[in-house]
Amino acid sequence: MNVPFVDLRAQYEQLKGELDAAIAQVLAESAFIRGKYVEQFERAYAQSYGVRHCIGVGNGTDALYIAFRALGIGPGDEVITTALSWISTSETISQVGARPVFVDIEPDYYTLDPQQIEAKITERTRAIVPVHLYGQPAEMEPILELARRYGLAVVEDCAQAHFATYHGRYVGTFGALGTFSFYPSKNLGAYGDAGAIITDSDELALFVRRFANHGALVKYDHEFEGINSRLDGIQAAILHVKLRYIHEWNRRRAELAQRYIELLGDVEELVLPRIRPGCGHVFHVFAIRTPWRSELQEFLSARGIQTQVHYPVALPFLPPYRHLGHRAEEFPVAWRVQQELLSLPMYPELTEQQQRYVTEAIRSFFAHKRVRIARP
Numbered sequence: 329m330n331v332p333f334v335d336l337r338a339q340y341e342q343l344k345g346e347l348d349a350a351i352a353q354v355l356a357e358s359a360f361i362r363g364k365y366v367e368q369f370e371r372a373y374a375q376s377y378g379v380r381h382c383i384g385v386g387n388g389t390d391a392l393y394i395a396f397r398a399l400g401i402g403p404g405d406e407v408i409t410t411a412l413s414w415i416s417t418s419e420t421i422s423q424v425g426a427r428p429v430f431v432d433i434e435p436d437y438y439t440l441d442p443q444q445i446e447a448k449i450t451e452r453t454r455a456i457v458p459v460h461l462y463g464q465p466a467e468m469e470p471i472l473e474l475a476r477r478y479g480l481a482v483v484e485d486c487a488q489a490h491f492a493t494y495h496g497r498y499v500g501t502f503g504a505l506g507t508f509s510f511y512p513s514k515n516l517g518a519y520g521d522a523g524a525i526i527t528d529s530d531e532l533a534l535f536v537r538r539f540a541n542h543g544a545l546v547k548y549d550h551e552f553e554g555i556n557s558r559l560d561g562i563q564a565a566i567l568h569v570k571l572r573y574i575h576e577w578n579r580r581r582a583e584l585a586q587r588y589i590e591l592l593g594d595v596e597e598l599v600l601p602r603i604r605p606g607c608g609h610v611f612h613v614f615a616i617r618t619p620w621r622s623e624l625q626e627f628l629s630a631r632g633i634q635t636q637v638h639y640p641v642a643l644p645f646l647p648p649y650r651h652l653g654h655r656a657e658e659f660p661v662a663w664r665v666q667q668e669l670l671s672l673p674m675y676p677e678l679t680e681q682q683q684r685y686v687t688e689a690i691r692s693f694f695a696h697k698r699v700r701i702a703r704p
């Protein structure tokens with residue numbers, strides 16, 4: 329049996345009729361950049377979040393960059409974020425000329441540890457950027473409280489957490505702006521690069537709309553210099569179709585996660601994901617932990633099971649941040665888990681049979697290991 333890490337074709341085949349028709353319509357009207365289909369998707373996305381504005385942009389990385397620009401963050405500023413994320417989160421802080429200030433993660437949930445934020449706040453700090461990593465909401469309450477107390481903005485990186493909930497409310501609606509990626513393998517994925525920003529602020533929305541389109545709301549009306557980061561009509565039409573299924577897909581992911589937890593619960597050598605109480609985790613990634621990560625990964629690969637690592641090197645230890653001189657002892661949790669995390673196949677179309685094949689393989693790996701090898 330083969331179990332891919334994700335299977336985008338399975339989803340396309342289910343929705344082929346609807347998706348092909350939506351794409352054909354955009355082609356027939358040549359509505360390629362922005363236009364009617366982008367506006368329709370933006371309205372639907374904003375409405376489903378209960379926010380005033382959604383602005384489609386080129387991708388999730390641009391969404392972060394544009395959000396920081398909208399807040400006027402620039403050279404001399406500091407932005408606090410998590411030690412464990414995809415590089416877009418910190419890369420875009422540097423792109424606006426600010427300095428990323430990393431904070432270690434919570435050992436149980438792998439998101440920004442709110443207990444450690446205050447010690448990193450200086451007079452240069454402008455914003456806090458929690459990442460709802462793997463689809464698990466970050467601990468927003470204390471983060472928002474600190475932001476209020478110190479007058480900092482909050483930008484939520486929701487690239488992995490479409491419609492995840494924190495105490496009944498969607499993530500992305502807590503901060504000044506919420507940023508999204510619709511990279512094809514994300515929970516809500518386009519068929520190319522795409523992203524969006526949501527906000528309740530008319531002022532921030534207006535800036536974002538202008539900035540992402542050369543500083544202009546309509547052609548030649550350049551109020552200031554901006555960039556070119558727009559959502560395509562074809563991507564918007566695809567996303568609009570898929571938006572109708574996202575809750576069903578997220579439910580399915582949560583169900584699959586529950587079954588993984590049941591089937592692996594008694595394997596002592598594994599640390600399984602935990603769901604933060606009161607939260608709706610949308611399991612973009614199902615990450616287990618084991619000190620035998622690379623051996624397990626090879627063992628599964630030899631049996632046709634694809635896995636990935638999110639992420640093999642935590643942000644503070646990546647070469648672009650070497651100049652900050654970070655040491656392992658400053659981020660002990662991120663340092664440890666980067667060596668142990670392993671993401672198992674996770675997508676709504678994963679079958680129970682495939683899932684049992686994966687868990688049986690993992691169980692047999694540890695059954696053999698137990699007799700042969702000591703903990704590294």
Ligand SMILES: *Cc1c(COP(=O)(O)O)cnc(C)c1O
Binds near residue numbers: 521522
């Ligand atoms: C995917 C991702 C992004 C970037 O999205 P792109 O659309 O690929 O630019 C940003 N942050 C996180 C946490 C992500 O997972």
